[in-house]
Amino acid sequence: MPPLEGETATTTHHSNAGNNGGIDGNKSRVTVVGSGSWGSVAAKLIASNILNITSFHDELKMWVFEETLQSGEKLTDAINRTNENVKYLPGIKLGNNVVADPDLDNAVKDANMLVFVTPHQFIDHICKSLVGKLRSDVEAISLIKGMEVKIEGPCLISTFISEQLGINCSVLMGANLANEIAEEKFSEATVGYRDNREIAEQWVQLFSTPYFMVTPVKDVEGVELCGTLKNVVAIAAGFVDGLAMGNNTKAAIMRLGLREMRDFSKLLFSSVEDNTFYESCGVADVITTCFGGRNRKVAEAFAKNGGKRSFDELEVEILQGQKLQGVSTAREVYEVLRHQGWLESFPLFATVHEICISHLPPSAIVNYSKRKPILPLSEVSAH
Numbered sequence: 001m002p003p004l005e006g007e008t009a010t011t012t013h014h015s016n017a018g019n020n021g022g023i024d025g026n027k028s029r030v031t032v033v034g035s036g037s038w039g040s041v042a043a044k045l046i047a048s049n050i051l052n053i054t055s056f057h058d059e060l061k062m063w064v065f066e067e068t069l070q071s072g073e074k075l076t077d078a079i080n081r082t083n084e085n086v087k088y089l090p091g092i093k094l095g096n097n098v099v100a101d102p103d104l105d106n107a108v109k110d111a112n113m114l115v116f117v118t119p120h121q122f123i124d125h126i127c128k129s130l131v132g133k134l135r136s137d138v139e140a141i142s143l144i145k146g147m148e149v150k151i152e153g154p155c156l157i158s159t160f161i162s163e164q165l166g167i168n169c170s171v172l173m174g175a176n177l178a179n180e181i182a183e184e185k186f187s188e189a190t191v192g193y194r195d196n197r198e199i200a201e202q203w204v205q206l207f208s209t210p211y212f213m214v215t216p217v218k219d220v221e222g223v224e225l226c227g228t229l230k231n232v233v234a235i236a237a238g239f240v241d242g243l244a245m246g247n248n249t250k251a252a253i254m255r256l257g258l259r260e261m262r263d264f265s266k267l268l269f270s271s272v273e274d275n276t277f278y279e280s281c282g283v284a285d286v287i288t289t290c291f292g293g294r295n296r297k298v299a300e301a302f303a304k305n306g307g308k309r310s311f312d313e314l315e316v317e318i319l320q321g322q323k324l325q326g327v328s329t330a331r332e333v334y335e336v337l338r339h340q341g342w343l344e345s346f347p348l349f350a351t352v353h354e355i356c357i358s359h360l361p362p363s364a365i366v367n368y369s370k371r372k373p374i375l376p377l378s379e380v381s382a383h
């Protein structure tokens with residue numbers, strides 16, 4: 001692996017970080033794996049907190065998928081020079097104790113608290129390259145809204161991380177448009193955990209600020225599926241906006257979407273709690289994402305263009321390097337529905353995918369007449 005780029009720039013504004021190895025040897029260390037818009041905000045939130053928690057080392061490392069900016073400067077160097085993620089979160093200071101590092105192995109090697117926050121399509125490669133490289137006492141949390149579909153069935157990203165790396169992985173999801181939290185506008189989030197409440201409380205402490213209120217919920221699958229599936233609903237909302245169908249239609253799509261999110265989650269995991277859908281990760285995220293998210297925005301453009309320009313093309317043009325999750329999640333959900341024989345019970349999810357791949361026009365988002373009405377959950381059984 002290459003040496004840490006930007007090291008010189010970094011050490012100039014980190015007099016506390018990394019210099020007192022003897023004293024800090026037993027302190028916890030956090031690394032954020034990912035540095036998009038949400039990854040950068042996560043780093044900012046945690047960096048402000050660890051300065052005030054004596055059991056944590058002051059320095060926070062943030063792994064950067066390296067790229068060269070138009071100016072010719074490496075993104076990592078620019079982050080360490082300016083203390084801003086000039087590409088994905090410009091204008092926001094991350095905190096002087098944030099150190100950007102393009103070397104994944106180096107960024108994670110000392111950490112015992114790992115925050116995974118990349119677009120979900122990259123997590124497979126990242127996990128594979130981390131096997132055998134982590135401390136034995138690592139705890140992880142995933143902020144990734146997406147899922148993997150393997151031959152044997154759907155796999156949540158937190159499960160994927162746990163299985164690949166042999167570590168426990170909680171999740172943090174919620175109504176969290178990164179740019180608003182970056183500006184310290186009040187919002188909430190939900191930490192989903194499996195069994196260990198103490199670990200959940202530690203994550204809550206690391207993320208919570210006066211403007212970011214985090215609640216732990218013992219329903220890791222429910223919380224994560226909310227974050228994952230709301231992106232499909234956001235695509236549907238974007239179609240509605242693109243076709244100027246109005247507020248009532250959008251509300252109907254959001255309600256149907258929330259219901260399909262709940263039913264799908266409960267079919268996959270009988271442990272999923274109804275109450276989870278009333279947390280920030282549920283109804284609140286559906287609302288914010290259907291009004292202010294990137295999935296909505298690109299889907300709106302897709303519908304306005306009558307489906308004639310692909311999502312890939314629009315994503316590049318509109319998001320400038322940021323990534324969509326909803327289109328691939330719609331495909332992954334569709335694969336599960338088809339495999340399980342559940343397609344007719346999830347008309348919104350199925351229709352979103354069929355519009356994305358141009359089998360249906362965007363206007364089909366409100367036309368379910370060719371599909372059977374939604375069955376009550378009790379009548380849908382797993383094969």
Ligand SMILES: NC(=O)c1ccc[n+]([C@@H]2O[C@H](COP(=O)([O-])OP(=O)(O)OC[C@H]3O[C@@H](n4cnc5c(N)ncnc54)[C@H](O)[C@@H]3O)[C@@H](O)[C@H]2O)c1
Binds near residue numbers: 039066146321
């Ligand atoms: N942005 C938000 O408002 C927001 C809020 C909550 C959750 N999330 C979730 O957080 C996750 C990360 O999204 P984001 O918004 O921080 O990212 P982003 O869309 O802002 O940026 C894309 C990121 O992908 C990286 N990347 C590009 N190619 C890569 C590769 N081959 N390997 C690894 N990384 C690569 C880029 O460097 C960049 O950091 C997603 O699952 C998203 O759904 C985002």
Ligand SMILES: O=P(O)(O)OC[C@H](O)CO
Binds near residue numbers: 289
């Ligand atoms: O911009 P989106 O559509 O990826 O949504 C961002 C967040 O997930 C909203 O909570």
